[in-house]
Amino acid sequence: MDGYLNSYATIVNNVLKHIAPKVSAEEESEYLKYMNKIDHKEQIYTTTGVTGLGMGEIITDGGIAASDAPIQGFTKNFTQVLFTKKVRISYLTNFFMFDSPAAKIKAEVKKKVMDGKRSIEQSKSYLGQALLSQGWGASFSWTPLNSVGTPTLISTLGADNVEFWTNAHPREDGGASWSNVIVDGATPSPVFSYSSLLAARRQGALIPDGRGIPVSFDYNTLVCRKGSNTAQLAKTIKSTIEKGIAPNQVNIFNNAPATETFEVIELTPYRQLGITGSMWFLTDKSKKTEDYGFQYIEALATRAEPVMPDAIGNQDLISNFNSIAIMGGVDMRSWLASAGDGVQI
Amino acid sequence: MILDVHEGKITIPLTISSSGDNVIVTGDNESWIYIHEIAGSFSGDNTMEIKSGGTVLANFELSEGQGLTLDDIPGDEGVPRFKIKPSDNFIINLGNTNGFTGSLVYSRRF
Numbered sequence: 001m002d003g004y005l006n007s008y009a010t011i012v013n014n015v016l017k018h019i020a021p022k023v024s025a026e027e028e029s030e031y032l033k034y035m036n037k038i039d040h041k042e043q044i045y046t047t048t049g050v051t052g053l054g055m056g057e058i059i060t061d062g063g064i065a066a067s068d069a070p071i072q073g074f075t076k077n078f079t080q081v082l083f084t085k086k087v088r089i090s091y092l093t094n095f096f097m098f099d100s101p102a103a104k105i106k107a108e109v110k111k112k113v114m115d116g117k118r119s120i121e122q123s124k125s126y127l128g129q130a131l132l133s134q135g136w137g138a139s140f141s142w143t144p145l146n147s148v149g150t151p152t153l154i155s156t157l158g159a160d161n162v163e164f165w166t167n168a169h170p171r172e173d174g175g176a177s178w179s180n181v182i183v184d185g186a187t188p189s190p191v192f193s194y195s196s197l198l199a200a201r202r203q204g205a206l207i208p209d210g211r212g213i214p215v216s217f218d219y220n221t222l223v224c225r226k227g228s229n230t231a232q233l234a235k236t237i238k239s240t241i242e243k244g245i246a247p248n249q250v251n252i253f254n255n256a257p258a259t260e261t262f263e264v265i266e267l268t269p270y271r272q273l274g275i276t277g278s279m280w281f282l283t284d285k286s287k288k289t290e291d292y293g294f295q296y297i298e299a300l301a302t303r304a305e306p307v308m309p310d311a312i313g314n315q316d317l318i319s320n321f322n323s324i325a326i327m328g329g330v331d332m333r334s335w336l337a338s339a340g341d342g343v344q345i
Numbered sequence: 346m347i348l349d350v351h352e353g354k355i356t357i358p359l360t361i362s363s364s365g366d367n368v369i370v371t372g373d374n375e376s377w378i379y380i381h382e383i384a385g386s387f388s389g390d391n392t393m394e395i396k397s398g399g400t401v402l403a404n405f406e407l408s409e410g411q412g413l414t415l416d417d418i419p420g421d422e423g424v425p426r427f428k429i430k431p432s433d434n435f436i437i438n439l440g441n442t443n444g445f446t447g448s449l450v451y452s453r454r455f
Contacts, residue, residue, distance in 0.1 A: 341432075
């Protein structure tokens with residue numbers, strides 16, 4: 001839209017009417033459900049891992065123990081970027097739509113349709129989902145859902161310099177690599193089911209720390225798309241487990257469930273770069289900290305800048321909304337992922 | 346107990362007689378295709394391959410008039426007989442032009 005009066009002919013004409021805002025429902029910052037927030041006022045935030053010691057040993061009487069020490073782990077730098085939303089409306093548009101005593105759009109509706117802060121929150125939520133859905137690659141090009149804006153290259157490498165979701169995560173001590181891509185039997189990235197939930201938890205139990213000792217995380221939270229068959233089945237399985245019944249039994253004897261229950265986080269179905277209905281992720285919610293998983297780093301919370309006339313002198317009114325922040329993953333041991341397509345490794 | 350969920354089941358007639366690959370249900374990158382039932386018979390001896398895109402999931406060799414009925418596994422609610430991956434077409438490959446006539450029941454899983 002160009003913000004000029006001829007684009008709003010029906011709204012500003014003298015016919016009595018109800019103006020109905022077509023705006024999605026307000027929602028909290030969805031990305032903070034699964035990302036750790038860090039307030040950091042410098043442009044670059046750096047995080048570096050360090051391992052613990054390896055296991056102890058047994059030596060003979062008079063023997064000399066091997067020397068050990070912590071190992072410096074992987075480093076990641078986050079460079080904060082500018083999230084912005086610019087609104088331009090002409091002087092006449094502003095007067096007849098909003099300011100005139102006969103203006104058709106009242107304050108409550110104006111607040112909804114001119115809410116730049118909401119625009120920025122939506123872009124952050126969409127970017128957060130894109131990190132999940134594109135995490136099988138090294139980077140991707142991000143544009144807003146309505147394509148108003150230039151593409152931005154986004155990295156999907158963790159601190160270990162490989163994709164978020166891969167079977168080749170390196171270990172800090174140089175030992176065997178580990179995987180956080182869910183495989184059920186011979187099927188990588190299976191659809192969510194009771195069987196694949198069991199497979200994921202078996203797999204999660206194998207993930208090692210930097211010295212090869214199992215991290216023993218509790219993958220207690222499922223992340224999936226709202227309204228998907230995945231989300232629907234997850235609720236059935238969750239409720240069945242919580243009743244103390246195994247979801248897969250077919251006879252009259254009530255077997256106990258083979259695994260623990262889980263929370264479900266459902267994400268907005270943006271589509272395009274958002275997660276698909278078949279994708280699903282398991283995470284240990286207690287590890288939503290600075291040390292593991294996804295980070296949301298913020299220097300400036302969303303701020304509405306003062307409204308000002310256009311610099312070129314035509315009296316158009318410009319509103320800018322800005323936030324300085326960045327998102328990314330550090331150590332992805334606390335996450336397991338399935339693309340839900342039976343293919344992606 | 347429900348082991349999987351999917352959208353409503355769709356029944357379509359199955360009438361194919363071209364040798365080689367026949368696309369029966371077009372793939373969709375947002376959904377799996379779940380094949381719940383294939384039923385029918387051949388007008389003459391033939392072979393049949395069930396395929397998910399380029400991947401063969403099953404092979405059958407059938408005589409003229411021999412009926413074929415493939416169903417979901419009893420007791421595994423919602424779990425289909427065949428799963429066709431997102432973006433793959435559901436394909437039935439015939440060895441020759443002896444036609445297969447019957448019905449197909451499928452659904453999509455998002």
